[in-house]
Amino acid sequence: MTESPSAAATVFSQPFWQAASEQRLIRPWCAHCQISFFPPALCCPHCLETDWTWIDSSGIGIIYSFTRVFRAPVAGFETPYVVAIVDLEPGFSLMTNVLESDLDQVCIGDVVEVDWAGSTRDLPVFRRASSAGRETP
Ligand code: ZN
Numbered sequence: 001m002t003e004s005p006s007a008a009a010t011v012f013s014q015p016f017w018q019a020a021s022e023q024r025l026i027r028p029w030c031a032h033c034q035i036s037f038f039p040p041a042l043c044c045p046h047c048l049e050t051d052w053t054w055i056d057s058s059g060i061g062i063i064y065s066f067t068r069v070f071r072a073p074v075a076g077f078e079t080p081y082v083v084a085i086v087d088l089e090p091g092f093s094l095m096t097n098v099l100e101s102d103l104d105q106v107c108i109g110d111v112v113e114v115d116w117a118g119s120t121r122d123l124p125v126f127r128r129a130s131s132a133g134r135e136t137p
Pocket residue numbers: 030031032033034044045046047048049
């Protein structure tokens with residue numbers, strides 16, 4: 001089996017990946033705006049303040065949108081799978097995978113929570129809140 005591609009850390013995203021390797025979900029937070037943003041960057045995209053910091057995320061969000069993928073764009077991904085945009089705290093959204101044994105059950109508006117047990121590469125993945133803790137499909 002071909003190994004799936006992995007994300008490359010940048011100087012800005014390194015703390016995110018370090019926390020993920022410890023199964024912690026963190027988010028950039030601007031104290032000036034009192035809001036998060038993502039992806040991390042030199043400055044807050046709202047006020048251009050460079051003195052932002054990382055804080056913990058609740059790991060609980062809502063599916064804003066999603067798609068089911070039946071043909072992977074590159075080798076190394078087992079299909080089918082769900083790619084979703086999950087809204088977490090205000091300003092903090094992630095493009096991620098939603099694991100579900102029955103992909104037809106995934107809906108916009110579902111409450112999801114981070115599930116490190118389902119992650120195979122230190123990536124935050126999510127499960128619908130009502131199905132968290134189940135076996136990986
Ligand atoms: Zn700001």
